[in-house]
Amino acid sequence: MGLNPTIFKMPEDKPPTRYRGRFAPSPTGPLHFGSLVAAVGSFLEARSRGGEWLVRMEDLDRPRTVPGAADDILRTLDIFGLHWDGEMMVQSARNEAYRAALAEMEKLGAVYPCACTRKEIADSVVSGIDGPVYPGICRAGLPEGRTPRAMRVHTDSRPVGFDDALQGRISQNLETQVGDFVVRRADGLFAYQLAVVVDDAEQAITHVVRGADLLDSTPRQIYLQELLSLPTPAYLHLPVAVNERGEKLSKQTLAPAVNLANTVAQLCEVLAFLNQAPPEELKNVDLDDFWQWAIAHWRADHLPAVRSRQLSGI
Structure with missing residues (x-):
């Protein structure tokens, strides 16, 4: 099934607004290939539409937060040229x-x-x-x-x-x-489902591009949006990268961190994973030229319409 370009837009009863997307990692460890897929997909969809791309650190689950991981994630995004707009939102500061x-x-x-x-x-x-x-x-x-x-x-x-x-x-x-x-939750922490709804509204997010591991939780978020009279963004759920056992790449499945010394080659792997057909010579360009090509050639209608996809060699 291909992407329907008439679907991924704000509902017609809402006034037109500038595209605002976001990437919302959890600081439970370093960025791996799976999280890089979500970052790149959301970044390119925003930039190709002339929109804004925000970053939100979802550190609400403090028992799972690894000290220093948030700074490591931000440094990694910067090294890969994934530069965000405005100030970063931090969930742990938003209990009120x-x-x-x-x-x-x-x-x-x-x-x-x-x-x-x-x-x-x-x-x-x-x-x-x-x-x-x-x-x-x-x-x-x-x-x-x-x-x-x-x-x-x-x-x-x-x-x-x-x-x-x-x-x-x-x-x-x-x-x-x-x-x-x-x-x-029983430990007094607010649940992800509530926090993400409140945060998307606060940041005026119009489009959510994220991994399909969150696809089944989206109706719960929409239910809360309706209860709280908050806007519902448009959604696009990218395939999740899995290993040969069908397990989502994560800290729990020992997914390796991205290689900071070979950024363009890894970004080309992400584009290939997302069916964007990067030419072989793209691996040899500098980072700025890579992003110029990737934004100009981004085709959301070429994305694989599956919930998960195996990454070769993992």
Whole structure:
């Protein structure tokens, strides 16, 4: 399936605005090839449209944050010529914004406290998109003698869908396929689903280009956007790079960091992975000439319409 150019645009009921994209890495380790794919894809889609490209450091999950990783990621982006616009947003500094969003949902009666442990949820007999579907134990109120742990959002049975510019129509029944999902965790940290919605609105993001590993969570984000009366960006989910075992390249699967000494050759590998057909001689140009060629020749309609793609040699 090819990209439908009529889909990847802001809804017609919204006024036209300048393209604003973003790259939002988590500082859990150095950039690897998979994260470079997301960075390059989002960068080229923005620059080829004459738009802005922002960077947001998603360090909300502090237990997984590696000291020094954020600075390392920013240095790597700079070395690869992936220069961003404006100031970088840092999620760990935005708890007040997330708290305000949660308070708004409390006013709407859209969230409730949950006392369930992971084991209790894991015992659910219904399997959904991201594991067991929350069985709704605390939906009607906390069981007697239980202490609240997390905060969950009420879901309903209406389908939540969107047209992804590359992956096509995605629709979910959140109530049956996900269940009431967490917006504030038991450890007090705000959940990614809430934070990303608040941050995209704050940064006026019009287009989200990211990995397809986040495709199935997008309906949850759209659901929260609607609850909070926030705009919904257009979405394009790029194929995720996987190893020969079909595992997403990540710190957990021991994906090697990108090579800072051979930037153009690696960027050409990214273009080839994204079906952009870089000529062999492009590997021998300097970084500025590479980006000039890549921006001028970027074709979103050539992107592979798959959720994952194996990277040879990994």
